[in-house]
Amino acid sequence: MLSYGSYIGGTEQPGHQWIYTLRASAMLDDFFGAIRLKRGLERGRVPLDEAGTDVVGRCATADADDMNVALELAAGAARTWAAAPLERRMRVVEEFHDLVRTHHDTLVDLMIAEGHPRALARWEAAGMLANTGAATRSFLAGQMRYTAYDGPRTLQVRRVADGVVCLNPPQNATVANALLGIWALAAGNALVVRAPRSAPLGVMYALRELIAPALERAGAPAAALSVLCSDARGTLDQWLASPLVDDIMYFGNSEQGIAFGAECVARGKKPVLELAGNDICVVWHDADLDLAAEALAEAFYGSGQICMVPNCAVVHPRIADELLARLRERASAIRPGPPEAPDALLSPVLRPDKFYDVLGQATETGAELVCGGRRLDVRGRPDDTRGLFLEPTVLRVNGLKTARNLDAVRHETFFPLLPVAVPEEADDAELLVAVADFINTNEYGLRNSLWSGSERTVDAFLRLIRNGGLLKVNDSHIGFLPLLPTHGGTGLTGGPGGEANYPILRTSHLQGVSVARGVRPGAAVFAQAGPDDIDVQEVSA
Structure with missing residues (x-):
């Protein structure tokens, strides 16, 4: 069992009490029994040698x-x-x-x-x-x-x-x-x-x-x-x-x-x-629909309790039905399970009542339930009263204006819920501008993505989209890449001044330096402007 005191300036210090960590799977198997064991250990009622193998470690407060x-x-x-x-x-x-x-x-x-x-x-x-x-x-x-x-x-x-x-x-x-x-x-x-x-x-x-x-x-x-x-x-x-x-x-x-x-x-x-994400993924009519559906299914990973998963999709009306059919198939294949299971992708959702509030508002406003919406137990069986997991849920919402008024679209939800907004038919150039406005007026701005097989569409998307700390095209929405930022964004994601976050830059500040040799101050003050071209040497570690 791991055991850590407070780490203060390079030395371990004793704490005031212990916080014990039990395996999450033990909580899923017997929630109340696991809680009794955890509290018993932390209150000194259960000897450590009787803790069993479900106790992973402890940390001092x-x-x-x-x-x-x-x-x-x-x-x-x-x-x-x-x-x-x-x-x-x-x-x-x-x-x-x-x-x-x-x-x-x-x-x-x-x-x-x-x-x-x-x-x-x-x-x-x-x-x-x-x-x-x-x-x-x-x-x-x-x-x-x-x-x-x-x-x-x-x-x-x-x-x-x-x-x-x-x-x-x-x-x-x-x-x-x-x-x-x-x-x-x-x-x-x-x-x-x-x-x-x-x-x-x-x-x-x-x-x-x-x-x-x-x-x-x-x-x-x-x-x-x-x-x-x-x-x-x-x-x-x-x-x-x-x-x-x-x-x-x-x-x-x-x-x-x-x-x-x-x-x-x-x-x-x-x-x-x-802060919150509320990402948008756009799928254009010329996209590879199998790959786009695979990327959209990332919305359900961790039961949507990951800031950088897609929270809303905008799908070209020409291919909406076909894409939704593929997405339904992928969503239905994502099942709960203990975290140790190699194929488990869902996590427990502790406030299912909020999920049903958001889902109810959407369906009452005209959104269509494509799939999902049930509580599940750890084995994937429906359990409307005690199920700790939520079934991956897809909504179809017709019209960008309708979508913008839904809580499922306006805010990060932290549920396995993906509203798919289908704009009204229009000329492609006009429609792309409308979609870009929809993204740019999102109050949040972590990352956005696009699926399209057209270089012209991709170029226009990159020119038009100002929202977000990261844009991805024809790629996993959540996959990590070298060089590019993993965090940071605009609007309610990063607050005033928010942008892509490289912590080495965000926790430092710019400073200009001049080191001169043989310069007369008076001459420097009153000298005429010198040439624009200077000898530049970029220095890196």
Whole structure:
């Protein structure tokens, strides 16, 4: 069994009580029995030697005093680490990448234990590797500094670390999002991470066994990293109040996140917001319909409780019936199961009443239920009273105006529910403009995608779409790629100033530098403008 105390500035500290992690499959098999065991362990009523094999590990909780120590150590380490050469800081990411490969299977197993279906846990691990691979490292190192020469001057535009970055990961994907902090460290910041009390073990393992050794191998100060399992609201309030905190990376829903971002600004902190997605996928009449249906079925992965899955499809009216038939077939093949099962893709949905509210509003407004809509047990059998899973559900909505007024389309739903909007027949050029307006007026903007076999349609789509942090064409909507961002977006996804999020850039700031030799200040002030062409030398790690 894994056991972690608080990790404060490079040392393990005892906690105040233990939070135990039980296998998610044990919860599915006997929910109330598993809860009794968990509470018994945490309250000292069940001896640890009687816990059994369903207990995966435990994490110690931290209090405000522990967090204060972590912040003080981080502030001291940030000054030292920010001054380290970029090459050494980028080495941390390279070492981390290698450690993810080494620990891949254990990392995947921990995510499965915390409830992630096996296939999706492997997808998350693949994202960690793509996000830290050689191509991505090279590109981002080049973004960190640019050097040119103008006569006796060396000119540089560089990015400088903000200082102390605090990271609060979401409950649905704690490990993958906590590990984005590796890029805040590469920028030269110190990092303090809150491991959520609802799922702390994977975060503790990942940062202790992957990031901490990577820092050590690169010669970083140990105090540059702290990881504590603590209360959410109390920790966020403490970060906001602390003069030592510079940036806060916050993951959550848009309503709370936008308000929290405003509070950050009022307290002098830089918010880096990762909020709701509500992505749109467009399928044009000349698309490969089999591949498009396969991509749309990603909407149901994790029961739609992944921010970057398609939340709405817009399908050309000429091929709508044919595509919906293929999508119905794919949706019906996606079944629940214990997270260890190799073919399981659905996760439990704890608030099915909200799903039925959204579904009811849509059907009462005229949407057609294509398939799905039932509660299922872990074996895929209908169970309208106790089923923890929801059947993948497809809606057909005729008209973009009707679609825009549905909650299933206007907001991220976090259910295995895909509304398919079918616009009215129109000239292709006119229709594409209408679809682009539909996407650009989406209040959210994580990523959008298109399926089309026409270069002209693809070019027009790329010219017209301003919404979103990532656009993908004829590709998996959720697949990770080297170089491209995995997070970030516009509107209610990233808040004011939101865009594609490379954390190494979002947790640093631009600074211009001029180093001159033999320059007379007076001559520099009153000299005529020099030539436009200067000797440029781009420098990368």
